[in-house]
Amino acid sequence: MRALMIQGTGSNVGKSLLVAGLCRAMLRRGLSVAPFKPQNMSNNAAVTADGGEIGRAQALQALACGRAAHTDMNPVLLKPETDTGAQVIVQGRHVATARARDYARLKPRLLAPVLESFARLRQGADLVIVEGAGSPAEVNLRAGDIANMGFARVADVPVILAGDIDRGGVIAQIVGTQAVLEAADAAQIKGFLINRFRGDPGLFDDGYALIAQRTGWAGFGVVPYFADAALLPAEDAVDLRRSGGGGALRIAVPVLSRIANFDDLDPLAQEPAVTLRMIGPGQPIPGDTDLVILPGTKSTIADLAWVRAQGWDIDIQAHVRRGGHVLGICGGYQMLGRSIHDPLGLESAGGQDRVPGLGLLDVVTTMQPDKYLSQVHAVHAASGTPMTGYEIHIGETTGPARVRPFAHVGGKPEGAMSSDGRIMGSYLHGMFAGDTFRGAFLRQLGAAPSPLTYSEKVESVLDALADHLEKHCDVSMLLATAR
Known part of the structure; x- marks a missing residue:
């Protein structure tokens, strides 16, 4: 029972969409797949069949997997109430309301339920595709981390790093992420993906080769901008x-x-x-x-x-x-x-x-x-x-x-x-x-x-997204990287 994690060079680089598309692609290859996000921050939540709440993106990913949404798919959900405080939802239930500094002290206690939920998902699936949160380059948050490298290292899940070329500076995004990571964290990353490319992908061949040379990581593809993403339920308010x-x-x-x-x-x-x-x-x-x-x-x-x-x-x-x-x-x-x-x-x-x-x-x-x-x-x-x-x-x-x-x-x-x-x-x-x-x-x-x-429209877009990823990135190599 294997797992693979998609982390990003920053927030809103398309991690949720990549995971949803890969979930659908793996499902169509005959695998039993489940999504997982150790920690999410969103006020757009979904109610699960087991009576809890998780981030909306994980509910969409569950749909892509042909599964009912379950609280194990997002064991820690933070729901901001103010600029400095948020509700803390653990395995679907509200356990605390914490300010940012208080949450930093709470995080180490949350690793156990995160790993517990992850273990249950792995028992019932051939493959778990994990989504990170924010960026592992936020090394000031590394202590007690459960969202990115802290989870990946403890659970021993290989990581693919996604960068958003539409924002500009994607070479620096990926090479710079490696530069600030400690060596053991960087070693957990097995490759990179370029997301949201507009135009002729061949124009980025030299940049793609430069990233591979500077990092020593394998390139898994250049994914063009997927316009129909706007037809799928969004989780982040920046997508309104x-x-x-x-x-x-x-x-x-x-x-x-x-x-x-x-x-x-x-x-x-x-x-x-x-x-x-x-x-x-x-x-x-x-x-x-x-x-x-x-x-x-x-x-x-x-x-x-x-x-x-x-x-x-x-x-x-x-x-x-x-x-x-x-x-x-x-x-x-x-x-x-x-x-x-x-x-x-x-x-x-x-x-x-x-x-x-x-x-x-x-x-x-x-x-x-x-x-x-x-x-x-x-x-x-x-x-x-x-x-x-x-x-x-x-x-x-x-x-x-x-x-x-x-x-x-x-x-x-x-x-x-x-x-x-x-x-x-x-x-x-x-x-x-x-x-x-x-x-x-x-x-x-x-x-x-x-x-x-509407439901058929969402399903058709998920299928189109899976086709898009199969065409533009090496899905077979991604599956071979999972362990």
Whole structure:
């Protein structure tokens, strides 16, 4: 039972996509494959079949492997709440909230559950493809490392280093990484990949040879830019699409400072009848918007203040007066209510008994310490269509508007709507991935949905990504390198 690790010269160099593509390529070669990322940092999480949460990229990689997502695939997940602190999720469960300095002291205790999860995955797969985090060149973080070389050395997993030529300076990225690593860490790296090349790859032959000569590492290929990556669920907020589509139905999404689970929007962005606009800080919500979606957030109270700081609360009120629709998802749903209570200080220093909401739904939310995690089958109340999704939140929402639920889950009300049906709130992430519900929802807004089958589209892109890697890098040699 073999393993191979893809590390990168930096963040967002395409590691997650490379691992997803290799997982699908190995699956098509007849292998039982599993993805693994020892430590991830992301507010875009997925709920697993075993009732925990992992990074969205690992859920996509699990799909590429033909497996159900499991907490062992990402045993340590960090979910930033502030610029200096994050929730620490271990094997799917919240165990602490730590500032960066505190986490550095916590890391050595996390190696054991990381290795435990990795061992379980190896027992049930022919090959485990591991993804690093950030870069091993961050040698100031090497002590107690569980994300890159610290894990690779202890687990004795060979490493392939990926560099992003689209950023420029890829020779320095790779050669410089070797230069700053201690010798034993550098020896764990068996080769390199050049990712996101645009143009004629032959133009980089001399640079490719120079990297091999300077490092002594084998080159595994030059991978051209894969444009269809934009059609796959993204994990990192830097991948947020600023706009998309040219349809008559105009949807505006304010980009919250702690936006979470924003892949909720991906199926809408691919609908020809929709124009999806991501509204950045300082930008007004356009007056011709038909639907405003307030997305999920890792910190509802802080992002409610962010909404007001951008003036979006005023824009939303004007949008409603013009007859527009609003949908709040998870934290966005909580913001739509009359108030948010946080007596235990879970999201506010010292606790706040009452934070005024936007006042568009007659509900109140009380923050509670237990996080609710569940995969959900529901029925949309307005159309009677089936829905699937997942809940991942703290807080309980109650109030008179709940008598008009957005959906029903097991016969019980979920979410809330205003009396005229134009203001909607729900805790269900992932709802728009369901073709039947998405079609019904768009029709209620006067748009004609396409015959898009979203899940089939994602599968076809994963197959195309595997074809892309088979063509442009030596997948057979990568498999031979695994051990």
